[in-house]
Amino acid sequence: MNNIPNSKYGWFGNYSSWNEVNSLCKGYDDALIFDKVKQASLDVKNGLALFERDSVLFYEEEFDQDFLNILEILSKEKQELNILDFGGALGSLYFQYKSKFDKFKKISWNIVEQKHYVDFGKSNLENDNLRFHYTIEDCLKENKSINIILLSSVISYFEKPYDLLKKVIALKLEYILIDKTIFCNHEIDILTLQIVPPTIYDASYPCWILNENNLVNFLSVHYTIVHQYYPYGKTSIEISNKTAYFKAILFKIKQQ
Numbered sequence: 001m002n003n004i005p006n007s008k009y010g011w012f013g014n015y016s017s018w019n020e021v022n023s024l025c026k027g028y029d030d031a032l033i034f035d036k037v038k039q040a041s042l043d044v045k046n047g048l049a050l051f052e053r054d055s056v057l058f059y060e061e062e063f064d065q066d067f068l069n070i071l072e073i074l075s076k077e078k079q080e081l082n083i084l085d086f087g088g089a090l091g092s093l094y095f096q097y098k099s100k101f102d103k104f105k106k107i108s109w110n111i112v113e114q115k116h117y118v119d120f121g122k123s124n125l126e127n128d129n130l131r132f133h134y135t136i137e138d139c140l141k142e143n144k145s146i147n148i149i150l151l152s153s154v155i156s157y158f159e160k161p162y163d164l165l166k167k168v169i170a171l172k173l174e175y176i177l178i179d180k181t182i183f184c185n186h187e188i189d190i191l192t193l194q195i196v197p198p199t200i201y202d203a204s205y206p207c208w209i210l211n212e213n214n215l216v217n218f219l220s221v222h223y224t225i226v227h228q229y230y231p232y233g234k235t236s237i238e239i240s241n242k243t244a245y246f247k248a249i250l251f252k253i254k255q256q
Helices: 018-022 029-047 063-074 092-103 115-124 136-144 160-170 212-219
Strands: 010-011 050-053 056-059 080-086 104-113 130-133 146-153 173-183 190-195 204-211 223-229 234-237 244-251
Touching: 010 234, 018 146, 018 190, 018 212, 029 050, 029 115, 050 092, 063 080, 063 092, 063 173, 063 204, 080 092, 080 136, 092 104, 092 146, 104 115, 104 136, 104 223, 115 130, 130 136, 160 173, 173 212, 204 212
Parallel strands: 080 104, 080 146, 104 130, 146 173, 173 204
Antiparallel strands: 010 190, 050 056, 173 244, 190 204, 223 244, 234 244
16 A cells, blocks of 8 residues: 655555545545635635635736637637536636636636535625536526536546546537646556645545546547647656646537
8 A cells, every 4th residue: 555655745656446545535525625715715705815726815817828718719709608617616717817707798607516615605705607506417407508617627536537527528518628637648547645735735635647648539539629738837747657747628529
């Protein structure tokens, strides 16, 4: 069995099962983490910061031009944004890019999250443009104009990421954006233990580092790539003698 490294953070090991890693972890549903994210989100709402990411407050604008280009692609015909942000916490990306929304006639940013996040979001953060939902089905019932699902740093944290992708494909939405996701070119997926820097919060999770080619081939039956980029530049990470990197890929559904 792999052991948790002392006084280190990042991605470690090459585990054989999800349960093995999970037994070592302190995860995203921890109450202290939730409290930190809640407070940071309220600070953003009250104008004390521009946005938060993983409970860390940001006081200056920060935009990814590639992500902005994707928003332009989505709104090209109707000047509307109709986004399903799956695993979008308490609106981190929404608030980060909010100042860029003036050019759009309609904004519908819909977050699907864990129940306690949705409960808090509905009570404290919802507005005309931002909505929180307990399930994907609830979201699509309320807003039939959704044309993209955003999976930002999320699929790696599911025990069975390809089962999630099967459900996403079955929605037949026009676009799928897999954003800020860690990949590798190793022949098989790598299951790691991710330890979060203590300057953010005290947490650790099982994290899949997926083979990029396998994921692209899985989606390419129904979708084609229309844009891709490296959200953190071409920085690589060495994990168990394997090289990993972060990438974002926008897929568009194929015409039947």
